[in-house]
Amino acid sequence: MRTYFPTIFGNDFHKNRIAEAVLEERLPHALLIDGPKGSGKMTLATEIASALNCENRADVTRPLPCGRCNACRRIHEGGFTDVKILRRADGKATIGVSQIKDFRADMYLSATESGYKVYIIDEAEKMTTEAQNALLIVLEEPPKNVVIMLLASGTDSILTTIKSRTQYVAMSRFTTEELSSHLNEVSSEARSLSFRDPEAYKALLISADGRIGKAMELLNPRAREENEQTRAEIMAIIKALGKKTPYTELYAAIGSLPQKRAEFSASLEILISALGDLISAKKTESFSPVFFTEPSSARDMARDIPLQRLIKIYDIVMHTCRECEKNANVTLAAANMASSIKMA
Ligand SMILES: [Zn+2]
Structure with a gap:
C-alpha cells in the first residue's frame, strides 16, 4: 500500500482519509484541525498543502506527499506563494476582522502557482466573532481550488456556523x-x-x-533548557504555597514568572497541571502525574498543604489564566493572584 503523510506519527485514520480525498480531488474546501499546542496541527496542515500541490501526486510508487519535488520542498521551507499562514499579530490576544478580510481578499486572486491555494489560520479559536463572520462568507461560497485550514486548541469559541462548514479533524494525544x-x-x-x-x-x-x-x-537543548527553567519557576511557587512559608517568598516566586502575556499564560497552565497533580496526590493512592515525574514527589510536595487550600489555589490560578486571555494587565494579574493565594 502507498504511504501517506510519512512524516506524521500516528493519526492513521485521518491520514488515510485525507490522502484518499486529495487523490480523488474531493477534499472538503475547509478543515478544522483540533488539538492541543504541539500536537502537530501545523505539520499536518503543511503536509496536506504539500499533498495537494505535490508534483508526484499521481506516482503510486512514492509516498504522498513525496517530500522531494520542487513544490514539496518549497512548501516545507515556507517559500511557496500559494500556501499562506495567518497568525495572531504580536501582542494581540485575538485575530481581528481586518486580518481575516485581507486574507479573504487574497483568496479571490488567481493562483500564482498551478495547483491549490492553501490558507492556514493558526490559533483559529482566537478569532473574534466579527472575524469569524467575515470568514464565514468565504466558507459558504469558496473560490475554486482554495483549501482553508483552521487550526485550533479547543473549539468552544468557534461559531457553530463555522463548524458546520468545515470537516473536523481531531489530533491524537499519545x-x-x-x-x-x-x-x-x-x-x-x-x-x-x-x-x-x-x-x-x-x-x-x-x-x-x-x-x-x-x-x-x-x-532541542535550548528548548529543553527553557523548559527546565519554567519547571524550576513552577516548583518555586509550589514550594512557597504552604501556609507557614513567608508571603514574600510566594510573591517573589510569582513575580519571577515571565511578563509577556503568552508566556505568562503558558506558565500558569503548567502551574495548573502541577496543582492538579498535588490534588490527585491528596485524593488517591495511584495516579498518573502530568507535571511531576513521579507520584511520590507530588505526594511529598502536597504533604504540608491542606486539600481545601489546594483546591482554592487551583481556582485562583484558573481565574487568573482566564483574565489574561481577556487581555488583563499581566503584572496586575500576577499581584492579584499572589494576594488571593495568600488569603486562600
Ligand atoms: Zn512532492
Whole structure:
C-alpha cells in the first residue's frame, strides 16, 4: 500500500482519509484541525498543502506527499506563494476582522502557482466573532481550488456556523510510552538523552503531555533548557504555597514568572497541571502525574498543604489564566493572584 503523510506519527485514520480525498480531488474546501499546542496541527496542515500541490501526486510508487519535488520542498521551507499562514499579530490576544478580510481578499486572486491555494489560520479559536463572520462568507461560497485550514486548541469559541462548514479533524494525544518509542525510533538525541540523563528525559516526556510536536521541540537543548527553567519557576511557587512559608517568598516566586502575556499564560497552565497533580496526590493512592515525574514527589510536595487550600489555589490560578486571555494587565494579574493565594 502507498504511504501517506510519512512524516506524521500516528493519526492513521485521518491520514488515510485525507490522502484518499486529495487523490480523488474531493477534499472538503475547509478543515478544522483540533488539538492541543504541539500536537502537530501545523505539520499536518503543511503536509496536506504539500499533498495537494505535490508534483508526484499521481506516482503510486512514492509516498504522498513525496517530500522531494520542487513544490514539496518549497512548501516545507515556507517559500511557496500559494500556501499562506495567518497568525495572531504580536501582542494581540485575538485575530481581528481586518486580518481575516485581507486574507479573504487574497483568496479571490488567481493562483500564482498551478495547483491549490492553501490558507492556514493558526490559533483559529482566537478569532473574534466579527472575524469569524467575515470568514464565514468565504466558507459558504469558496473560490475554486482554495483549501482553508483552521487550526485550533479547543473549539468552544468557534461559531457553530463555522463548524458546520468545515470537516473536523481531531489530533491524537499519545501515551508516554508511545511518545518514547517514537522518539527513540526517529531521533538519536532522544536515544542518547534517555541513556545519559534519564531524569531529564522523563521530564521531557512529561512536559510533552502526549504531544509529539512538543516532544520533538524539547529535544532541542535550548528548548529543553527553557523548559527546565519554567519547571524550576513552577516548583518555586509550589514550594512557597504552604501556609507557614513567608508571603514574600510566594510573591517573589510569582513575580519571577515571565511578563509577556503568552508566556505568562503558558506558565500558569503548567502551574495548573502541577496543582492538579498535588490534588490527585491528596485524593488517591495511584495516579498518573502530568507535571511531576513521579507520584511520590507530588505526594511529598502536597504533604504540608491542606486539600481545601489546594483546591482554592487551583481556582485562583484558573481565574487568573482566564483574565489574561481577556487581555488583563499581566503584572496586575500576577499581584492579584499572589494576594488571593495568600488569603486562600
Ligand atoms: Zn512532492
